[in-house]
Amino acid sequence: MTSADSLQDTYARLLVHAEPERGYPLWFPEPGTRLPPTYLHEGVRIGDVGIVTPDGNFNVFFNICLPGNHPLHHRYGVPDGFRQVALSEKDVEIVEDPKYRGCMVTTQCSPKRNIHIKVTGANPNVVTVKGNEARSVAKAAILALPSGVDKHDLLDTSVFQKEAIRMGKAWYEFALKSLGRTTVGHDSLYLITGYHKAPTWSLAAFHNPSAIWTVDVQYTGNGDVMVTDPWGRVGVSPSPIRFDGRKDHTIAVRGFKIAIREKTFRSLLPSCTGKGFLSQIVPPSLHYRPPMSKGRFHKLYHPLDGINSMLLEQARHCDTVVTHDDIWKDIVHELPSNCRRLRDMMAVIKKKGYALSSNAGCAYLTKRKADNPGCTVPRVKPEVADLAFIVREKERKQLEHTDTEKNEDVGEQKNEEKVEEQKDEKPGEQKDEEVVGEQQDGEELGKQRYKEEVGEQEKEEGLGEEQNEGETGKQKNEEETGEYGAGEEAGESEKENADHENVDTNEDSSDADVSITPM
Numbered sequence: 001m002t003s004a005d006s007l008q009d010t011y012a013r014l015l016v017h018a019e020p021e022r023g024y025p026l027w028f029p030e031p032g033t034r035l036p037p038t039y040l041h042e043g044v045r046i047g048d049v050g051i052v053t054p055d056g057n058f059n060v061f062f063n064i065c066l067p068g069n070h071p072l073h074h075r076y077g078v079p080d081g082f083r084q085v086a087l088s089e090k091d092v093e094i095v096e097d098p099k100y101r102g103c104m105v106t107t108q109c110s111p112k113r114n115i116h117i118k119v120t121g122a123n124p125n126v127v128t129v130k131g132n133e134a135r136s137v138a139k140a141a142i143l144a145l146p147s148g149v150d151k152h153d154l155l156d157t158s159v160f161q162k163e164a165i166r167m168g169k170a171w172y173e174f175a176l177k178s179l180g181r182t183t184v185g186h187d188s189l190y191l192i193t194g195y196h197k198a199p200t201w202s203l204a205a206f207h208n209p210s211a212i213w214t215v216d217v218q219y220t221g222n223g224d225v226m227v228t229d230p231w232g233r234v235g236v237s238p239s240p241i242r243f244d245g246r247k248d249h250t251i252a253v254r255g256f257k258i259a260i261r262e263k264t265f266r267s268l269l270p271s272c273t274g275k276g277f278l279s280q281i282v283p284p285s286l287h288y289r290p291p292m293s294k295g296r297f298h299k300l301y302h303p304l305d306g307i308n309s310m311l312l313e314q315a316r317h318c319d320t321v322v323t324h325d326d327i328w329k330d331i332v333h334e335l336p337s338n339c340r341r342l343r344d345m346m347a348v349i350k351k352k353g354y355a356l357s358s359n360a361g362c363a364y365l366t367k368r369k370a371d372n373p374g375c376t377v378p379r380v381k382p383e384v385a386d387l388a389f390i391v392r393e394k395e396r397k398q399l400e401h402t403d404t405e406k407n408e409d410v411g412e413q414k415n416e417e418k419v420e421e422q423k424d425e426k427p428g429e430q431k432d433e434e435v436v437g438e439q440q441d442g443e444e445l446g447k448q449r450y451k452e453e454v455g456e457q458e459k460e461e462g463l464g465e466e467q468n469e470g471e472t473g474k475q476k477n478e479e480e481t482g483e484y485g486a487g488e489e490a491g492e493s494e495k496e497n498a499d500h501e502n503v504d505t506n507e508d509s510s511d512a513d514v515s516i517t518p519m
Helices: 004-018 158-178 263-268 277-281 302-316 327-334 342-351 382-510
Strands: 048-052 058-063 094-098 102-108 114-119 126-128 139-144 149-154 189-198 202-207 212-217 227-228 234-236 248-260 320-322 354-359 362-367
Touching: 004 126, 004 202, 004 327, 058 158, 058 263, 094 102, 114 277, 126 354, 139 212, 139 227, 158 189, 158 234, 158 248, 158 320, 158 362, 202 212, 202 227, 248 263, 248 302, 248 327, 302 320, 302 342, 302 362, 320 327, 327 342, 342 354
Parallel strands: 102 126, 114 212, 320 362
Antiparallel strands: 048 058, 048 189, 094 149, 102 139, 139 202, 149 189, 189 248, 212 227, 227 234, 248 320, 354 362
């Protein structure tokens, strides 16, 4: 192989299938030379936004976790609408794995073309990936890590996802217009959420040998790795040996892959025709040239690029799409061998419980289980799954049979209760009729008694009237007799008064000087 870009392709295609949990491997792990001195000390960081170059290096544009006035942003600034996402040490998980010795992966498609990797002095992860049987191609990739590796991961990636959804299109515009990176593809932006770093490393890639090759990988006692190719050439730890133990070489990156529609992407390109300001500051060498499979500009392989393309086809109302490397890690072992069709890949994504969602013109995948988005369904053997299904069916049928019996018992009980209620209702009606009859008899007796009482009262009133009439007659007779007697008495009294008057007249004439003194 003569071009570095094809080496990156071969290296990445094999390792993303062999160790998908480590993310996307980089052919050149060293920090970029254009970074500020303060950034070179650490290399790739969580929050970096950039691209993987055809040479296999990560090119940083800006970092969403750093302030706008950070030295990284002094030269080109930050995109419009930039908002810092501040992180603390508690937001990042760091796991040291000094015993991890790397990965050796090969693929075989033809008995005449094969690569054997012989490892001595260590126990790295050795994986064989099945290739395309329709093509006579053999590949191999070697990643040797004699001093182990450190793993850094953002614990909660949802904040970064929201920022990528909000700013994805603006980040492409910033890369095209402010940075002049018109050679980038419409699906190349990366937002880093994790990485693996190592102080020393050794890597290699082989593609399409003409015969059966054997590659020797030997881990030495002093921490070096010797790789001997089929021509007898020996490479000893090509990375610089760091005596300070600082791990700033990025072996693999993980994060959100951001893509936009090609039509939208082209609308963001600066216009270089005419005599405008942009035609003067953007040289012709930076005119947009889309990545090609052959020639100088090569489109790098990434497993998420095909997924993003399919998601944009399904979500036609969206211009951007955001997908994380964890989705590839979750589905890669469920894919059929030599899966070439995107439809098969989308079927596995759906089977794993992912659903297509959209927000603010951006498509993304979410787990259907909203109560615990971080949980994954454990993988079990088919025979165990079949046995579990049979047990569940038996339990379901038993429950249905039990429920049917309960319903029948309840129905019989209800029928008995209805019969008893009807029996209870008949004596009650008879009692009501008896009560009504007694009430009617009582009313008739009452009426009869009332008539008798009224008759007696009328008789008493008649007798009373007769008595009153008799008494009235007696009284009249007595009054008449009284009046007659009174008349006689009045006549006698008048006679007596006349006699007294005669006597008084005689007295007054004799006693005329007598005076009367008041009492």
